Amino acid sequence: MQFDPRPATPNDLHAVEEIVRHAYSPYVSRIGREPGPMLDDYAALIAAGRLHVVERNGTVQGLVVLIPQHGAMLLDNVAVAPAAQGTGLGRTLLRYAERATRDAGYDRIELYTNEAMTENIALYARTGYSETRRVEEKGLKRVYMVKILP
Template identity: 65%
Template sequence: MVVTLRPAIQSDLATVHEIVRAAYTHYIARIGRKPGPMLDNYSALISDGRVYVAERDDTVQGVLVLVPQKDAMLLDNVAVAPEAQGSGIGRRMLEFAEQTAIKAGYGFIKLYTNEAMTENIALYTRFGYAETHRAEERGLRRLYMSKVLGETRNQV
């Protein structure tokens, strides 16, 4: 099955919210509050052209948020509908994020995740991201990672 990515539009907003809610709700008990992606203003992010949706069989099954920054592309959120997890949609979104960053002229891509989201950290490590530092921000203990684009081994 083919996975395609396209910029989200406002009519995708309810689906984007539902996928983010479904993908992150199980982390609330682990971290003691809603994860950052559950608090984002997706209407504004869609209006700003930061949100992409992944479709398979004409159904939105993934959400990707990319934020260009001065020094790198920020991979701000990757969320896959629970029923589609393990199907390759997440991998396709990560590839798309890297391709988009390269096309925008960036030499690396960065992200952060809650340090309690160990599954995500393991996934990003498998995809070549390396930890750069940890910090507490807005009451959330975050782990920062980056990846040099165009290389397959772990880089900082």
């Protein structure tokens, strides 16, 4: 199944917030508070052109947030609607993030996730990311990872 990410628009805001809520709410009990992505200002990310979405049958099913940094692109968030999980959409969004990173002139993509999100850490490792460090920031235990792009 082919998915083509497009820049999010203000009309996508509600769907984006719902996807994020569903994707991250299971981690609240593990972490003891809402994960960072649940607190982000998605209207501002949309306005800044940092958020891309994928639609299927006219409904937003997934999203990716990319933020240019000094020397690397930050993969700030990737999330998939529950109905689209297991369809390959998450991997498609990760491939899109890598393509957008290369198109922006970077050869590395970085991310961080909470150490309690063990499934995400394993997924990123399987897709070529390497752990670079673990730190506590803003009261959260974060795992930083990087992928050098060919």
